[in-house]
Amino acid sequence: MLKHSDIWQAIDRLAAQNGLSASGLARRAGLDPTTFNKSKRTTNEGKLRWPSTESLSKVLEATASSFSDFVGLVDNETVKGTMQRIPVIGYAQAGAQGFFDDAGYPVGTGWDELQFPHVGDPQAYALEISGDSMEPVYRDGDIIIVSPSASLRRGDRVVVKTTGGEVMAKQLLRSTANRIELQSINPAHPLRTLSPAEITWMARIVWASQ
Known part of the structure; x- marks a missing residue:
């Protein structure tokens, strides 16, 4: 099953692959630099938050990556294989x-x-x-x-x-x-x-x- 941590870790890895921090990746994609900050990964009430599909689409376009490339960065063999x-x-x-x-x-x-x-x-x-x-x-x-x-x-x-x-x-x-x-x-x-x-x-x- 897909977990919040899987997706956020994949974003961090995508940033690292491109020599960027998470905030640098957001900035390159034209997003608010704080979009992927650790503090944005939970709500004020402490609930886990998913990144939006719009933000994912923008960072994939900015890094010339496909969604399959992104899934390959997910540290979950079940998710990557299915x-x-x-x-x-x-x-x-x-x-x-x-x-x-x-x-x-x-x-x-x-x-x-x-x-x-x-x-x-x-x-x-x-x-x-x-x-x-x-x-x-x-x-x-x-x-x-x-x-x-x-x-x-x-x-x-x-x-x-x-x-x-x-x-x-x-x-x-x-x-x-x-x-x-x-x-x-x-x-x-x-x-x-x-x-x-x-x-x-x-x-x-x-x-x-x-």
Whole structure:
């Protein structure tokens, strides 16, 4: 399974390969020099933070490296040896009919795709955020990777689709046989309490471009 430390170590190695510090690598890519600082690798609350896909794309372009080159710098043989093609689904598509089966797995073909180290779920997919309903955590254009088969625990960030077609990113506060409590990521939206019958599917967010 891909870990935060694997990705940050690969960034450090990419910088070293190019004779740069992590801040020097960020500067060459046109990013804020503090983007890859140690202090930026966790949130103020102490939670681990992933580098954004945008910042990774910029440093790969700045160093003329491919994503495969970057994966080769990851100190994890399982990750390096196993890549999967992940469909990228638009936020509007996620709320439409016919794009998912009853278990929350994407169906059909013709999606955009991205190559990503294996996340432990062959049916994982990427959801491209559109609009501001998931701010401030997920912004317009961000990519989140969702695993329908991942087990759900209290405190997990999840994507939920209701029987009415609403798709939302929430934090799972509590799940019982009779109700599911969901904390809004956007503070402008209130706590949601739904019955299991109101939820079409709920899947855990396993990676986000933040």
